[in-house]
Amino acid sequence: xxxxxxxxxxxxxxxxSKERKRGQPKRKKEIHALTDVSLDILDGEVFGLxxxxxxxxxxxxxxxxxxxxxxxxTAWVNGFNITEQEDRVRASIGCMLMGDRxxxxxxxxxxxxxxxxxxxxxxxxxxxxxxEYLIGLLKLEDFVDRTVExxxxxQRMIVAFAKxxxxxxxxxxxxxxxxxxxxxxxxDLRQIVKDLNKAGKTILYTTHLMHEAEELCDRVAIIDHGGxxxxxxxxxxxxxxxxxxxxxxxxxxxxxxxxRMRAVPGIRAVxxxxxxxxxxxxxxxxxxxxxxxxxxxxxxxxxxATIQFIKPKEVTLxxxxxxxxxxxxxxxxxxxxxxxxxxxxx
Amino acid sequence: xxxxxxxxxxxxxRPGWRASLDIxxxxxxARLRIILRYKFAILGETLLPVVFAALPILLGTxxxxxxxxxxxxxxxxxxxxxxxxxxxxxxxLLGANTFMVVSLMLWLIGYWVRREQETGTLxxxxxxPAKRIDVLAGxxxxxxxxxxxxxxxxxLLGSLLFGVNPLSGNFGVAMGYFLLGxxxxxxxxxxxxxxxxRMKEANxxxxxxQWVVSFAMGIYFPVTFFGPVLxxxxxxxxxxxMNDAMRSSLLAIExxxxxxxxxxxxxxxxxxxVPLLGYEFFLRTERRIxxxxxxxQF
Numbered sequence: 163x164x165x166x167x168x169x170x171x172x173x174x175x176x177x178x179s180k181e182r183k184r185g186q187p188k189r190k191k192e193i194h195a196l197t198d199v200s201l202d203i204l205d206g207e208v209f210g211l212x213x214x215x216x217x218x219x220x221x222x223x224x225x226x227x228x229x230x231x232x233x234x235x236t237a238w239v240n241g242f243n244i245t246e247q248e249d250r251v252r253a254s255i256g257c258m259l260m261g262d263r264x265x266x267x268x269x270x271x272x273x274x275x276x277x278x279x280x281x282x283x284x285x286x287x288x289x290x291x292x293x294e295y296l297i298g299l300l301k302l303e304d305f306v307d308r309t310v311e312x313x314x315x316x317q318r319m320i321v322a323f324a325k326x327x328x329x330x331x332x333x334x335x336x337x338x339x340x341x342x343x344x345x346x347x348x349x350d351l352r353q354i355v356k357d358l359n360k361a362g363k364t365i366l367y368t369t370h371l372m373h374e375a376e377e378l379c380d381r382v383a384i385i386d387h388g389g390x391x392x393x394x395x396x397x398x399x400x401x402x403x404x405x406x407x408x409x410x411x412x413x414x415x416x417x418x419x420x421x422r423m424r425a426v427p428g429i430r431a432v433x434x435x436x437x438x439x440x441x442x443x444x445x446x447x448x449x450x451x452x453x454x455x456x457x458x459x460x461x462x463x464x465x466x467a468t469i470q471f472i473k474p475k476e477v478t479l480x481x482x483x484x485x486x487x488x489x490x491x492x493x494x495x496x497x498x499x500x501x502x503x504x505x506x507x508x
Numbered sequence: 509x510x511x512x513x514x515x516x517x518x519x520x521x522r523p524g525w526r527a528s529l530d531i532x533x534x535x536x537x538a539r540l541r542i543i544l545r546y547k548f549a550i551l552g553e554t555l556l557p558v559v560f561a562a563l564p565i566l567l568g569t570x571x572x573x574x575x576x577x578x579x580x581x582x583x584x585x586x587x588x589x590x591x592x593x594x595x596x597x598x599x600x601l602l603g604a605n606t607f608m609v610v611s612l613m614l615w616l617i618g619y620w621v622r623r624e625q626e627t628g629t630l631x632x633x634x635x636x637p638a639k640r641i642d643v644l645a646g647x648x649x650x651x652x653x654x655x656x657x658x659x660x661x662x663x664l665l666g667s668l669l670f671g672v673n674p675l676s677g678n679f680g681v682a683m684g685y686f687l688l689g690x691x692x693x694x695x696x697x698x699x700x701x702x703x704x705x706r707m708k709e710a711n712x713x714x715x716x717x718q719w720v721v722s723f724a725m726g727i728y729f730p731v732t733f734f735g736p737v738l739x740x741x742x743x744x745x746x747x748x749x750m751n752d753a754m755r756s757s758l759l760a761i762e763x764x765x766x767x768x769x770x771x772x773x774x775x776x777x778x779x780x781x782v783p784l785l786g787y788e789f790f791l792r793t794e795r796r797i798x799x800x801x802x803x804x805q806f
Contacts, residue, residue: 177801229634231798253637263628268542280534281636281643283523309545325632 166202167333167364168209168226172235173199175221175388195221197388198235203366208359210379211368212479214489218388219368220259223335226366227257240333253283257335258326261342262318271306271313271321272297275328282329289328296324299354315342323351327358334358334365340374352378372479382479386487397450400477403485406430407451411444412437412471415462420444422461428454441470451476528642535646536653539620543654553608553658558666560604564728565597565670591730591761598674601666602755603727608662609655609686610693610721610747615714616651617644617697622710630705640794641787648694659686677758685757688775689750695782696746702786702793725751732764746778 175196180188196218203209213219224230226237228248237244240254265274272293279289297306302324305317313321319342326334336355340348355378359365369375375382376396384392384399392399415434423432423446431447444462448454451474462469483489543549572578582596593599624630633643667674700717704710724731724742731742731752742748743764753771756763765771 227635229631229798231795249637249639252635255635257632257635259635260628260631264632266538266542266629267627268545269538273538273541277534277538278632278636280530281633281638283527283530283637285527286530 164204164206167205168201168203168237168239168366170199170201170222170226170235170237173222173225173232173237174234175218175225175230176233194388196225196232199385199388199390200235201383201390201393203364204381205364206359206362207380208355208365208367208378210375210382211366211385212372212375212382212483213368213385214487217386217487219385220337221388222385223259223337223366223368227255227259227335228252253329254331255333255335256326256329256331257337258322258339259335259337260322261338262315262322265310265318265322265325267311268309270309271302271317271324274310274321275306275324278325279328282331284329292328292330296327300324301350316344316347319343320347320351332363334363336365337368338370339367340369340371372483376479384483384486392482392486396479399479399482401449403477403482405477405481406447406449407477408475409446409448409451409455409458410471410473410475411446411458411462411469412441412473413467413469415442415444415467416465419462419465419467422465423458426454426457426461429458523637528639531638531642532646532649535643536649539647539650540653543650550654550657553612553654554661554665557601557604557608557658557662558669560607560727561597561601561666561670565600568596586730586761591732591756591764593759593761595672595676595759597670598667598672598676598759599755600728601663601670601672602674602758603725603751605659605662605666606686606747606751606754607722607725607727609659610725610750611718612655612658613648613651613690613693614697614700614721615710615718616654617647617694617701618704618710618714620647621701621704622708625705625708640791644694644698644787644790648697651697652690674758677760679758681757682754685750685753685771685775688772688779689746689753691780692746692750692775692778692782695778695784695786698783698786698790702790705797706793721745721747724748727751730764746782749774749778 173196174194177193177195179191179193181191182188199218199222211219211222221230225232226239226244228244228251231245239251242250242254244251265271266277269277275293275296276289279292280286284292297303300320300323302321305313306321310318310321319339323336323339326336339355340351343351352374355365355367359378365378367375367378379396381393381395382399383390392402394402420432420434423429423444428450429446429448431445433445433447435443435445437443446458448458455472455474459469459472568578568582569575572581579594579596582599583592583594586592586599621630624633663674666672700713704713707713724745725747726733726742731739731748734742749765749771752763752765753775755761756771763771765774
């Protein structure tokens, strides 16, 4: 059993802002961005942090990365306390928190990597080797010696990702690293994240893309209204909904097919419907369709059935997210994008 | 405090002085690279003090009727203030140039903080384990070099244009005072940088303070012209001391602050106390910002 490498205990952050309403004097208003958040992130895992905008994800990450001081509670990162050993916490982490922000646009990608490498105390000789390694790993050769201002947004993102790896830290904080990347680049990056994790790095990953979370994360926490409302492996979270997967089978099924299927452990119900085409449609309700799909097929084909079409309908992480927060992540992202566009248009 | 989690990686090591020097060097080079990629910035800094000096020189000459009359007038006025000199052109040129140096050194830190805040690099910088003092040392070294280049070229250009000899007085001592005045400027720039980080605004504050500083420094006139309260306020401002020390050695006139050893003692005192106070203020402000909304908020 791996031990925690990040541990938060009752982490609370309250912001005080001034509320300005027309015709009324300014009033102080407290915003509880985090309320008593406790969690352990285990050494060597990819930990996903999901939540709607304004849920407290960024505040949690900012507290853990020492950018913000918590109002109360505390946390340890790589054995160092976030309020008392800030420098050592920062030396233990690599971060990509603001997308392509955080790069100097008048410097080249290589110069940016060198600059931040020095700030992370990577000795010059090691830094030069590390930069060459990252250029090769992330395929930066074609643009790394141009100033960042000439990059596409995807190129800026990948250099920002390279920056997070410059100090070869045991812990990585990646905040939506594939946003604005094209599909192949995002796929390559996810593979690199997996490889980094295999090499022993612990990764805290936030994303709005459920398939990314499902593909990468060993465990996922859903955060909303400043608190963690669900935490577990993706399978645990799906099971926590108590809903069933449904697998639809279409084909020609002998009479006792339904009975044979009902005998398969894990199957809750089987419903057969005759179709106009002469085929039969079976709706098979089960707890975990992935785990028992082969047994379902074995049960019916062993009886001489012919399956022409299989359509699984699994419980997804998106379903879990909707059930826990009442919103979908895609809608949440779209609202923010629309607000951003409106603000830019002003 | 005992570690509550497992612990590994080179975050466990303590960086030494070499790592600090590496940061200073890297930040310095990066700043220099960036400004050199803005092609006309340094040219503007060279021309501006010459223009600043030209205005009062030409105005004074026009009012007096000719250069000799202007010099006589200036001698009469500055003698009353205890600093009689006929070399009004060098007086103005030196004042404008020192003001340019003070401006660059004070405001560059403020602009740097603001720009880094807006582009997101300030937050990126705060995510690194680099000590603030190392980064600030890199930035201030850069501002010093930039100010020195601007000072030297503008002095050379101004001297050729106005026909004055900047090496007539004790140039070495003047440069010594210049360098001794720099740490106090850094200290004030830390105060200012902290204010910009807190207020998230640089332009309006700089535009206002720029004229207040030029006024308080007495770039075109001796500050002894002020009334008693304003005079002592102006004299307690380190750039005024620096300006006066340089002028008194270069033009061979008396200093408002007394004999040379008093000037030197005051400059040493400012060089030690102002940076310490400024850095402490910077750290306290930074801590307060981290308690509130964070350094990246812009």
